[in-house]
Amino acid sequence: MASDSPFIVEVRDLPAKRRIDVPSKVVAESLAGLAMREALGAPDGAQAGGGVLDVELYADGTHVFAAGKMTGWVEVACSRCVGPVKLEIDEPVHVTFMTRGELASLGDDDEPDKPAKTDKPAKTDEDDGAEVGAADIDVFPYDGEKIDLEPLVREQFILAVPYAPLCKEACAGLCPQCGIDKNREACKCEAPPDPRFEALRGLKLPS
Numbered sequence: 001m002a003s004d005s006p007f008i009v010e011v012r013d014l015p016a017k018r019r020i021d022v023p024s025k026v027v028a029e030s031l032a033g034l035a036m037r038e039a040l041g042a043p044d045g046a047q048a049g050g051g052v053l054d055v056e057l058y059a060d061g062t063h064v065f066a067a068g069k070m071t072g073w074v075e076v077a078c079s080r081c082v083g084p085v086k087l088e089i090d091e092p093v094h095v096t097f098m099t100r101g102e103l104a105s106l107g108d109d110d111e112p113d114k115p116a117k118t119d120k121p122a123k124t125d126e127d128d129g130a131e132v133g134a135a136d137i138d139v140f141p142y143d144g145e146k147i148d149l150e151p152l153v154r155e156q157f158i159l160a161v162p163y164a165p166l167c168k169e170a171c172a173g174l175c176p177q178c179g180i181d182k183n184r185e186a187c188k189c190e191a192p193p194d195p196r197f198e199a200l201r202g203l204k205l206p207s
Contacts, residue, residue: 007150011142015058022051022153027074030154036165039077040084049074053153055093064097064147070156079164080173081181089160095152097142 006020027049031037037048051072058065072089140151172182177189 009147020053036076078167080171095138100141
């Protein structure tokens with residue numbers, strides 16, 4: 001990642017506040033290979049979504065905390081009719097960055113660009129006195145000098161896509177025989193016979 005990337009924050013500049021516009025290219029790269037995205041058959045460079053990450057960062061020893069909000073949208077395919085589904089994103093962000101060495105000592109740095117979970121006590125929220133459970137905090141690695149917010153952004157878009165997105169709850173889907181979109185026009189196909197009864201088709205019963 002180039003040092004002039006908008007996703008990079010120098011630890012020496014903390015505390016800091018960042019408002020980062022997330023381009024469609026980053027969204028498309030984040031969802032590359034995701035079945036419900038690829039099903040749209042969008043050409044390379046087609047707009048897949050976009051958003052804004054608005055966070056405040058501060059350091060406490062070697063730990064860096066980021067809190068704020070992620071807003072935006074992403075377009076994927078409906079799991080029934082394969083039509084476009086626009087998903088809105090408006091999620092709070094509360095994450096902790098730890099040095100790779102510390103994460104390695106905890107045994108959580110097997111995938112260095114992935115968020116991990118930590119059993120260390122979470123920092124108390126000074127605004128309302130509430131303590132955030134450690135299991136609720138995502139932990140990302142950093143090299144000790146620079147914070148890269150791009151993995152955090154990518155995770156937000158991936159998490160926004162449900163396992164089986166729908167364009168609407170009552171989506172009728174595609175006909176499995178002719179492929180017609182049953183939301184738009186009627187289908188005259190008949191349901192295929194139950195294969196369990198095929199063996200009885202030529203059976204003659206005694207009179």
